[in-house]
Amino acid sequence: MDGSQPGDIPLRVQRARVSGASQASIQSLDEDVAEALDAPLERRLGLWSGMAIVMGSIIGSGIFSTPSLILGSVGSVGMSILVWVIGAVVSICGCAAYMELGTMLPRSGGEKAYLEAAFPWPRELMSFVFCLASIFVCWPTGLAADAVVTGSYLLYAATGTSEGHPAWAERMVGVGVAVLCALAHACFSRWAIRVQNVLTVVKALLLVLVVLVGLSQLGRGQLGHDVFAGTSRSANGYATALFKVFFAYSGYTALNYAVDELKDPARTLPRAAMGGLAATALLYVMSNVAYFIVLDADEVRGAGTTVAGVFFTRVLGAAWGQRVVPVLIASATLGNVMCGSFAASRVIFAAARDGYVPLGGLWGSVSRRFGTPVWALAAGGLLTSLYIVVPPPGQAYALLIDMGGYPFWLFSGLAIAGLLRMRRTHGELLRPFRAWMPANCLSLAAAVFMCAVPFVRPGKDDGAAQEGAAPYWAAPVVGVAFVAASCCLWYVRALLIDRIEYRKQINEDQI
Structure with missing residues (x-):
């Protein structure tokens, strides 16, 4: 036996065997399957393409849509800006830890590879649960939120207002965005990367425009008054705000999922990731200052997820602010998707090749025609579309961010703990990049905070308590429930049915 499971064999091979096809034809099909499963991905990403992917992954709907939600959670303008600064510092520390992991274990898959190496027992439990959480919760919820905001800004440009749109309209636009992005990467990979690079430039220039326009309006808005008046004292409120901030900063680990496609990964990975994150963090903080220079706190709260549209309408007038700039913002969030x-798709691809999902031979194959993981991209697009259309309207955007953020912080904390563990257990491994220990401790403390505090009940008068109809505990409970269910599934598949093939026994020679 070749060790493959029935779910790992594409349907065309199974049908050929059942229909009594000749042994030669079946062997040819099996060779095609083996070639697709073993085919490597091309190393096509250099420094600038890597920085474009990092900045393109970070800059999305968060900076254009979450300031009103963050202000509602923390209560004051000054604290709203401060949490963006805190988010920048924590993200840079976390990025440093991931750069050490990525250069020490230069494999695609991100946390999957790191958890697999750091916690080899129970065998592949950590990596299995992470893959399921990433595939079914973390990535699709974030992409769904970005796609919906793309629809919101396109409708804002079409109608000149952020209110009165049918809920289904922006969702249908969001589904179209998700499908378009998956199709572009599947069939036109090189052009998709070029478009990403162009849209990243557009996004960066748009944030520069926000900063310059805001600075030109000094003396207006809320800055200059008591910027910390009304600051919330709710720990849950700050956790809620930080979930939004970290959602806006998320994406600095994008290259860790595609290390196999980087040219000279030991040099390119840390330079591209740290450079892209630092530039984006500066633009984020200055953009929030600009928002509050032009708009007062009530205007920001009332803008909802179209803060940037209201900002540009106030400064540039209806023609530019309501028609032209929202299209540019929509293109920015499109680039993020x-x-x-x-x-x-690279997480799905890596998980499929290790047998973590059914039909692994399908999702883990590389198209011979396009040289891309077509079916992994299709699966990602489908899951994103489901999260766009299934949640109820209203506060779906905020709920999606929180649902995807909780498992992210759980596994991010485990990955950094694994890094500290491997410094002790695998000190002989080459580390082209080494993160500063205080930065690792800060990142780990932030992960513990983000996992624990969402369960703290907010005060009755806190903005966090009134942010939406969903209970404050809904998002973390969903995250914990999914992780627990994934652990049970690992037990059933690995120990009772024995469907998972443990091809990677972690030891010093293989690391």
């Missing part, structure tokens, strides 16, 4: 679709 493109970059996220690329990274998410």
